[in-house]
Amino acid sequence: MPEPVLEFADAGLSFGPRALWSGLSLRVEPGEFIAVLGANGSGKTSMVRTILGLQRLRSGTVRVSGRPARRGADAIGYVPQQRRVEPLTPLRARDMVGQGLDGHRWGLGRPADRAARVAAALAAVGASEFADRPIGLLSGGEQQRVRIAQSLVAGPRLLLCDEPLLSLDLRSQRTITALVDRQRREKGTAVVFVTHEINPVLPYVDRVLYLARGKFRVGTVEEVFTSETLSDLYGVPIEVVNLRGRILVAGVPEAEHD
Numbered sequence: 001m002p003e004p005v006l007e008f009a010d011a012g013l014s015f016g017p018r019a020l021w022s023g024l025s026l027r028v029e030p031g032e033f034i035a036v037l038g039a040n041g042s043g044k045t046s047m048v049r050t051i052l053g054l055q056r057l058r059s060g061t062v063r064v065s066g067r068p069a070r071r072g073a074d075a076i077g078y079v080p081q082q083r084r085v086e087p088l089t090p091l092r093a094r095d096m097v098g099q100g101l102d103g104h105r106w107g108l109g110r111p112a113d114r115a116a117r118v119a120a121a122l123a124a125v126g127a128s129e130f131a132d133r134p135i136g137l138l139s140g141g142e143q144q145r146v147r148i149a150q151s152l153v154a155g156p157r158l159l160l161c162d163e164p165l166l167s168l169d170l171r172s173q174r175t176i177t178a179l180v181d182r183q184r185r186e187k188g189t190a191v192v193f194v195t196h197e198i199n200p201v202l203p204y205v206d207r208v209l210y211l212a213r214g215k216f217r218v219g220t221v222e223e224v225f226t227s228e229t230l231s232d233l234y235g236v237p238i239e240v241v242n243l244r245g246r247i248l249v250a251g252v253p254e255a256e257h258d
């Protein structure tokens with residue numbers, strides 16, 4: 001078996017007396033696409049922060065490419081959860097992608113190499129056309145393509161995306177998910193993709209990690225998205241219906257404290 005790109009072993013996270021989740025063991029292989037779902041407050045972003053070395057686990061371990069998670073790891077590309085960039089932000093799309101090389105061994109390379117890598121990353125996400133426009137003047141979907149280019153420019157083994165589809169229209173959602181899928185197929189990058197909605201990623205997902213009420217389930221979409229499994233996780237009756245290839249879920253509490 002190849003070395004896992006990401007590995008949680010009996011991991012737990014709490015804030016004060018409140019346990020977000022515990023007993024999490026998960027191996028993510030090269031090229032695997034994992035979707036992370038759960039209600040607001042279930043600990044999805046906090047999990048991403050443990051992988052980035054920004055948040056300590058309460059118990060167990062998390063390793064990236066065989067090493068304990070730490071800040072600034074070269075192996076990780078990260079698309080943070082964020083809103084649109086302010087219209088007056090003077091940064092060009094190209095500069096924003098270049099920031100993805102700062103702090104990496106490529107960041108100190110020859111300027112010509114650096115420019116070539118940035119141009120290649122912009123081309124890979126179809127953003128060359130607006131590379132020299134100020135980032136704040138781009139549409140939400142265009143900005144998100146640029147963020148993906150920034151996260152991929154240093155050639156990570158693991159791509160962490162925290163709600164990258166928020167406030168994007170259906171067409172842009174499809175573009176972004178297809179780009180991420182291509183990256184893992186062509187480059188073997190493992191993908192951990194936090195999302196509120198399973199449907200936009202359904203064609204690509206290998207496994208789902210579903211967090212709720214301090215518990216979790218890991219499995220294929222077919223294993224996790226059943227009325228029985230989700231009702232058990234949430235402790236209330238939940239109805240899951242598969243309607244012409246779309247998954248509809250009724251009865252999920254909006255947030256952990258509901």
Ligand SMILES: Nc1ncnc2c1ncn2[C@@H]1O[C@H](COP(=O)(O)OP(=O)(O)OP(=O)(O)O)[C@@H](O)[C@H]1O
Pocket residue numbers: 015020038039040041042043044045046047
């Ligand atoms: N540093 C911290 N100290 C104390 N509590 C925290 C800290 N970070 C997060 N929390 C709490 O942990 C819980 C989980 O937060 P987190 O942002 O991980 O949830 P989430 O699943 O990503 O939610 P959302 O879907 O709303 O983004 C929340 O109740 C949050 O207030």
